[in-house]
Amino acid sequence: MTKAEVRTVTLAKARLRENDIVWDIGAGTGSISVEAALAAAAGQVYAIERDAEAVGLIKNNTDRFGTGNVTVCHGSAPAALDGLPRPDRVFVGGSGGNLRDIIGLVHERLPEGGRLVINAVVLETLTTAVETVTALDFKDIEITQVSVAKTAEVGNSHMFKSHNPVFIISGEKK
Amino acid sequence: MTKAEVRTVTLAKARLRENDIVWDIGAGTGSISVEAALAAAAGQVYAIERDAEAVGLIKNNTDRFGTGNVTVCHGSAPAALDGLPRPDRVFVGGSGGNLRDIIGLVHERLPEGGRLVINAVVLETLTTAVETVTALDFKDIEITQVSVAKTAEVGNSHMFKSHNPVFIISGEKK
Amino acid sequence: MTKAEVRTVTLAKARLRENDIVWDIGAGTGSISVEAALAAAAGQVYAIERDAEAVGLIKNNTDRFGTGNVTVCHGSAPAALDGLPRPDRVFVGGSGGNLRDIIGLVHERLPEGGRLVINAVVLETLTTAVETVTALDFKDIEITQVSVAKTAEVGNSHMFKSHNPVFIISGEKK
Amino acid sequence: MTKAEVRTVTLAKARLRENDIVWDIGAGTGSISVEAALAAAAGQVYAIERDAEAVGLIKNNTDRFGTGNVTVCHGSAPAALDGLPRPDRVFVGGSGGNLRDIIGLVHERLPEGGRLVINAVVLETLTTAVETVTALDFKDIEITQVSVAKTAEVGNSHMFKSHNPVFIISGEKK
Numbered sequence: 123m124t125k126a127e128v129r130t131v132t133l134a135k136a137r138l139r140e141n142d143i144v145w146d147i148g149a150g151t152g153s154i155s156v157e158a159a160l161a162a163a164a165g166q167v168y169a170i171e172r173d174a175e176a177v178g179l180i181k182n183n184t185d186r187f188g189t190g191n192v193t194v195c196h197g198s199a200p201a202a203l204d205g206l207p208r209p210d211r212v213f214v215g216g217s218g219g220n221l222r223d224i225i226g227l228v229h230e231r232l233p234e235g236g237r238l239v240i241n242a243v244v245l246e247t248l249t250t251a252v253e254t255v256t257a258l259d260f261k262d263i264e265i266t267q268v269s270v271a272k273t274a275e276v277g278n279s280h281m282f283k284s285h286n287p288v289f290i291i292s293g294e295k296k
Numbered sequence: 297m298t299k300a301e302v303r304t305v306t307l308a309k310a311r312l313r314e315n316d317i318v319w320d321i322g323a324g325t326g327s328i329s330v331e332a333a334l335a336a337a338a339g340q341v342y343a344i345e346r347d348a349e350a351v352g353l354i355k356n357n358t359d360r361f362g363t364g365n366v367t368v369c370h371g372s373a374p375a376a377l378d379g380l381p382r383p384d385r386v387f388v389g390g391s392g393g394n395l396r397d398i399i400g401l402v403h404e405r406l407p408e409g410g411r412l413v414i415n416a417v418v419l420e421t422l423t424t425a426v427e428t429v430t431a432l433d434f435k436d437i438e439i440t441q442v443s444v445a446k447t448a449e450v451g452n453s454h455m456f457k458s459h460n461p462v463f464i465i466s467g468e469k470k
Numbered sequence: 471m472t473k474a475e476v477r478t479v480t481l482a483k484a485r486l487r488e489n490d491i492v493w494d495i496g497a498g499t500g501s502i503s504v505e506a507a508l509a510a511a512a513g514q515v516y517a518i519e520r521d522a523e524a525v526g527l528i529k530n531n532t533d534r535f536g537t538g539n540v541t542v543c544h545g546s547a548p549a550a551l552d553g554l555p556r557p558d559r560v561f562v563g564g565s566g567g568n569l570r571d572i573i574g575l576v577h578e579r580l581p582e583g584g585r586l587v588i589n590a591v592v593l594e595t596l597t598t599a600v601e602t603v604t605a606l607d608f609k610d611i612e613i614t615q616v617s618v619a620k621t622a623e624v625g626n627s628h629m630f631k632s633h634n635p636v637f638i639i640s641g642e643k644k
Numbered sequence: 645m646t647k648a649e650v651r652t653v654t655l656a657k658a659r660l661r662e663n664d665i666v667w668d669i670g671a672g673t674g675s676i677s678v679e680a681a682l683a684a685a686a687g688q689v690y691a692i693e694r695d696a697e698a699v700g701l702i703k704n705n706t707d708r709f710g711t712g713n714v715t716v717c718h719g720s721a722p723a724a725l726d727g728l729p730r731p732d733r734v735f736v737g738g739s740g741g742n743l744r745d746i747i748g749l750v751h752e753r754l755p756e757g758g759r760l761v762i763n764a765v766v767l768e769t770l771t772t773a774v775e776t777v778t779a780l781d782f783k784d785i786e787i788t789q790v791s792v793a794k795t796a797e798v799g800n801s802h803m804f805k806s807h808n809p810v811f812i813i814s815g816e817k818k
Contacts, residue, residue: 419804
């Protein structure tokens with residue numbers, strides 16, 4: 123699951139508005155979908171996830187937080203994106219090796235001013251994301267690495283423990 | 297000014313609600329105040345700042361973002377906090393060397409469940425903050441170090457540039 | 471065990487010379503002692519460690535690397551430092567809660583120009599170390615936080631994994 | 645100039661031996677060359693640098709540190725590498741856009757067990773380095789990101805200031 127601090131920064135990069143249609147591709151446990159659904163309270167979030175077990179977790183999470191505006195789509199992107207309403211904002215948390223095609227399709231479907239936010243924890247995702255959003259001429263491309271360390275109590279002491287770093291690639295459709 | 301990513305995480309740690317009374321102590325340019333005012337849209341934000349020039353910047357910022365629910369208080373904490381309504385959420389971005397006293401007064405005024413979020417960029421602030429919130433028996437104390445690197449375009453390349461790390465100390469009044 | 475990159479930076483802060491007498495207080499598995507012994511090849515390293523099991527590991531490590539100039543001292547500092555020859559360079563990797571006293575004694579025994587290098591993974595060690603070396607008027611005090619992320623291969627991808635951050639406090643006896 | 649901590653880790657990744665022939669490609673101010681020359685005291689370091697002003701700085705630095713075993717080569721790699729003796733260890737600190745060719749030539753010239761260590765401060769260098777050393781089947785490939793923050797004294801406080809992160813790619817010729 124995306125850790126709280128990275129999730130917060132990721133959501134901020136999307137600049138969600140109340141009525142937004144949101145795609146959360148590779149939704150994992152749905153932590154981004156739930157928070158996006160709260161922010162786009164009058165909009166709709168589509169959580170796309172290919173792993174059956176994760177789909178169950180997303181449903182549990184949306185039930186738990188009472189977010190009625192999340193639709194869970196079980197399938198692999200980009201195929202699973204067919205037939206979804208055009209998005210205003212798109213998160214990519216996982217791509218199953220199809221990142222280039224996913225970004226291509228997102229680029230086609232996003233309106234001008236629409237925003238794409240990709241999380242990368244592996245170098246190859248970072249590289250492909252940057253190359254593809256650059257080639258497709260997204261604007262305001264930002265690459266942000268977020269590294270978080272939090273303390274854990276060990277006796278009476280506070281020990282710093284690092285989370286793994288995450289790269290956030292964001293951009294806006296021209 | 298607090299950079300966007302750190303500001304976002306700082307605000308998230310406060311868990312702002314729509315009607316909250318917020319104190320932003322050492323408000324600087326008012327970037328936290330403005331975002332807090334947007335989140336606590338039916339609440340009220342008190343931006344406390346001792347530097348006259350910064351006070352002007354806060355006013356410019358609140359005008360620019362149209363946040364009508366920010367009251368700017370020119371003065372030094374803790375003295376300048378006298379007479380303010382009791383807060384639900386308190387940010388400390390600067391303390392002018394009075395951090396211990398400020399936290400003490402905040403602890404007195406916060407209701408049960410009220411939250412305190414402190415940003416520290418120097419070691420001594422980190423140390424004093426942790427010691428004081430621990431001594432005053434705040435609960436759910438978290439110490440989070442956020443390190444952000446963003447790329448700048450250099451020719452056709454993306455060069456990673458670090459922001460200075462910020463420690464965020466947060467806790468809840470028992 | 472101190473990870474390779476932090477160990478390397480820690481050793482560099484000590485500026486070891488060939489004939490140095492080195493104390494490695496809280497030697498743990500002896501990874502610093504072994505490398506110090508290689509650098510101070512004509513000197514002598516005293517590895518002080520209170521944990522019996524760790525003492526065994528140090529001995530295994532010095533055997534394995536053939537470093538004949540490491541003396542392992544089983545005991546707690548500062549008491550275990552009595553009777554050791556005066557050091558030129560001192561590492562503190564663990565202090566068993568006696569950091570202030572240990573630094574005090576090290577300060578007494580170090581000659582002018584002697585160097586002290588402390589590793590801190592908890593906030594309280596960092597704070598106490600900085601306060602004590604400052605109070606004792608060490609010069610050229612440096613506080614260096616080293617954060618390392620290394621990739622692990624996951625399929626054909628390189629995933630970034632963070633090590634926990636370490637603070638290195640170093641200074642020179644006036 | 646490479647900062648001390650990154651330089652130290654970079655040098656450690658090369659595992660220099662006393663008699664090594666070292667190439668320092670894109671030597672910049674020569675800080676790696678000087679330290680490599682001290683470590684490979686009975687070997688020879690070739691500092692390759694295309695910028696005339698930097699070449700002057702390297703010469704000043706080698707004079708200052710009295711390292712008689714550094715040969716400064718003014719020119720662009722890979723062309724400037726022609727005619728140099730085969731290296732045991734190679735550093736790449738700058739590549740002038742020819743990284744792929746440089747690594748290719750280094751791979752040809754390195755003996756089995758020879759080591760290559762590349763510093764990357766831009767994403768594209770990181771990506772190209774990883775792709776090329778992987779394609780050429782180097783072994784023990786490591787990708788290490790080093791992030792350092794050091795304190796600066798501000799009044800009586802210690803403020804954390806970040807250095808920009810550096811990626812170190814290292815591997816061994818099979």
